Amino acid sequence: MSSFRTPLSRAKGLGSAKHGVGHWIGERVSAAALIPLTLWAVYAVIRLAALDYYGAVAWISTPLNMTLMVLTLAFSFWHMHAGLRVVVEDYIHKTLSKTALLLLNFFVCGLAGALAVFSVLKVALGGA
Amino acid sequence: MAEVTRVVRERPTSPHTTIWRWHLTMATSILHRITGVALYGGALIAAAWALSLAGGPETYAAFKGVMGSLLGKLALFGLTLAGFYHLGNGVRHLTWDLGHGFDLKSANASAVGVIAFAVAATLAVWVIAGMTGAL
Numbered sequence: 001m002s003s004f005r006t007p008l009s010r011a012k013g014l015g016s017a018k019h020g021v022g023h024w025i026g027e028r029v030s031a032a033a034l035i036p037l038t039l040w041a042v043y044a045v046i047r048l049a050a051l052d053y054y055g056a057v058a059w060i061s062t063p064l065n066m067t068l069m070v071l072t073l074a075f076s077f078w079h080m081h082a083g084l085r086v087v088v089e090d091y092i093h094k095t096l097s098k099t100a101l102l103l104l105n106f107f108v109c110g111l112a113g114a115l116a117v118f119s120v121l122k123v124a125l126g127g128a
Numbered sequence: 129m130a131e132v133t134r135v136v137r138e139r140p141t142s143p144h145t146t147i148w149r150w151h152l153t154m155a156t157s158i159l160h161r162i163t164g165v166a167l168y169g170g171a172l173i174a175a176a177w178a179l180s181l182a183g184g185p186e187t188y189a190a191f192k193g194v195m196g197s198l199l200g201k202l203a204l205f206g207l208t209l210a211g212f213y214h215l216g217n218g219v220r221h222l223t224w225d226l227g228h229g230f231d232l233k234s235a236n237a238s239a240v241g242v243i244a245f246a247v248a249a250t251l252a253v254w255v256i257a258g259m260t261g262a263l
Contacts, residue, residue: 003242022249028225031218038215042208042253048177049196060181068240073178075173108172116175119182 004121023082030079037072046111057123070117077113081105147216153232156239163210170207201263208253213246 003010044065050058060066084105092098148154173195180191194200220238224230229238257263 028222031222035215035219038211042211045204046253046257046260046262049257050260053181053188056181056188073171073174076174080164080168080171084168087161087165112172112175116178119175119178122182123178 023085027079027082027086030075031081033075034079037068037075040068041072044072047051057105060120061124065121069120069124073113073116073120077116081109084109153235153237156217156220156242157215160221163214163217166207166210167214170211173203173207204252205250209246209250212249213242214251216242216245216249 047059051059066118085102088098088101088105092101177191177195180187195204220229220242223238229235254263
């Protein structure tokens with residue numbers, strides 16, 4: 001059966017999905033945000049390691065610590081989703097395995113990220 | 129008519145990792161991916177920290193017990209090294225993206241710089257952690 005599509009129309013339907021630039025920029029914007037945030041996170045881990053449960057709750061309950069912790073977690077999970085996605089796309093070429101791994105990456109980052117953020121908010125806002 | 133034997137010729141392939149001589153910029157590129165994947169595990173540990181804190185004093189003590197063990201500390205030391213490497217090399221990548229330092233000489237020099245930074249920063253952080261009672 002012959003196609004009624006013009007050669008130009010066919011060519012326009014091929015090629016990239018045109019989403020690459022957005023992904024590329026998102027990866028770099030989150031990377032830039034994570035430069036100061038990870039340095040703060042290293043300080044946070046050193047502080048938290050020296051505190052017990054009640055000390056940790058008091059520490060995370062200050063508005064600045066809570067906000068920076070939530071931002072660090074959110075940008076980290078965003079960035080690692082973007083990063084591992086590229087790793088999967090580079091090395092896994094079978095459609096089924098690739099799709100499964102990309103979905104798994106999305107669900108793991110989404111679930112773990114949401115659990116982490118809401119746990120911090122629960123502790124920090126709960127007045128425990 | 130004589131039968132034509134069809135010889136299936138191997139398709140040419142692009143050079144892969146096995147035929148390249150190792151060089152520094154190649155190692156830093158591969159390390160960036162490896163440390164990135166390692167930090168994926170680190171982020172899951174961070175999520176476990178948040179969950180255990182929300183769980184109450186007992187679960188938090190259990191989490192601190194695991195991370196305070198020798199194996200936990202070893203993992204944290206590796207994650208510190210991976211984190212500082214990925215951070216330093218990430219800045220190197222962002223500099224390249226802005227169009228600077230992509231010539232061979234600069235790329236080799238910044239590779240050495242990033243590795244040195246990662247090792248020095250990791251040791252400094254663990255010394256500070258030891259001095260502030262975090263260990």
